C-alpha cells in the first residue's frame with residue numbers, strides 16, 4: 001500500500017528562491033498545457049494527447065525566448081505538473097461520462113501565483129535523495145534541512161515539496177509500505193457521525209471533539225471576522241491573512257493528530273468497522289450541521305479506510321439510504337421521523353434507545369448484512385490510492401471552506 005509521510009523542511013533563503021522559481025515554472029507549464037487544450041477544443045481540433053502536449057509546452061517551449069527559463073528547473077518537475085493536468089482531465093472526463101462515482105468533478109482550472117498552496121513533485125527519475133546527514137537533496141534546489149519527526153519505513157518513490165498559506169514548507173514522501181495485519185479480535189463496530197458528538201459508536205461510546213479543538217475553532221472564527229473588516233489590498237489585510245492561515249494550519253494539525261489517535265484505536269479494537277456513506281449522511285441532514293463536521297468526517301473516514309486495509313480489518317461504508325435514526329435496532333420497526341431534540345425514545349417493543357447509539361447499531365447491522373450479501377468480500381471494494389493530499393496543508397486555507405484536509409500516517 002502506498003502511504004504518505006510528511007515532514008517539515010526548512011529551506012534557506014536561497015533555496016526558497018529556487019523553490020519559488022520551480023513552483024512558478026510548474027505553474028506556467030500546467031497553465032500552458034491547459035490553455036493549449038482549451039484552444040484546440042475551441043478550434044474544433046482533437047484532444048491533444050499527453051505526449052504531444054508535453055512536446056509542445058515543455059520540449060519545444062524551452063527553445064523559445066519566452067520560455068527558455070523553463071530549463072532552469074528539473075525537467076521532472078515540469079513533467080509532473082503536466083501529469084497533474086492529465087489526471088485532472090481524466091477525472092473530469094470519467095465524471096461527466098458517469099464512470100466515476102461520487103461528487104462531480106469540475107474541469108481543470110488555471111493555477112495562480114496567488115494560490116495559497118504551491119507544490120512541486122520529484123519522482124525517482126529526478127534523482128532526489130535523502131543524504132546520510134539527514135538532508136533532502138533536490139536537483140537544482142539544493143540540500144534541504146528536514147525535521148525527521150518519525151522514521152521513514154522504506155525508500156520513497158516520490159517527494160512533493162509544498163509551501164502552504166502560512167509560509168511553511170513540507171516534504172511529503174510516497175512510500176510503498178507492506179501490510180501489517182493486527183491479530184484478529186471479535187468486536188465489530190458501527191459508527192454514527194453525529195451532530196451532538198463527533199462520532200457515536202454502536203458499543204455506546206460517544207466521542208466529542210476535544211475542548212482544545214473547539215476553542216481553537218472559535219479563535220479562528222474571530223480572526224476571520226477581523227480579516228473581513230480589513231480593507232482590500234491593505235497591508236493590514238495581508239498580515240491578517242497570514243494570521244488566519246497560521247491559525248488554520250494549527251487547528252488542522254491538532255485535529256488531524258487527534259483523529260489519528262482515535263482511528264488507530266478503533267481499528268485496533270475492532271475486526272470490522274462500518275460507517276454511513278457521507279453522501280447519504282448529507283441527504284438526511286441539514287446543510288449547517290453538515291458543514292460543521294464535514295471536512296473532519298471525510299478525513300476521519302479516509303483514515304479508517306486505509307488503516308483497516310493495512311491492518312487486515314474489514315471496513316465498509318453502508319451505502320443504502322437507511323433511516324438509521326428512525327429504526328429500532330432491537331426489533332427493526334421504523335418508528336417515524338424524530339426531531340433532533342428527541343435524544344432518546346422508547347419503541348413499542350419496549351426497547352429504550354439513545355438516538356445516536358441506536359443509529360450506530362443500525363449502521364453496524366447494515367454493514368454486516370451487506371458484507372454477507374457480498375459473500376464475505378468487502379461491500380464496496382473501493383480502490384485505495386495513496387492519500388493524495390498532504391498533511392499540514394490547507395489548500396485554500398483562507399478563502400474557502402470547501403477544502404478537505406490532508407492526511408498523514410501516524
Ligand SMILES: [Zn+2]
Nearest residue numbers: 328331347349
Ligand atoms: Zn423495537
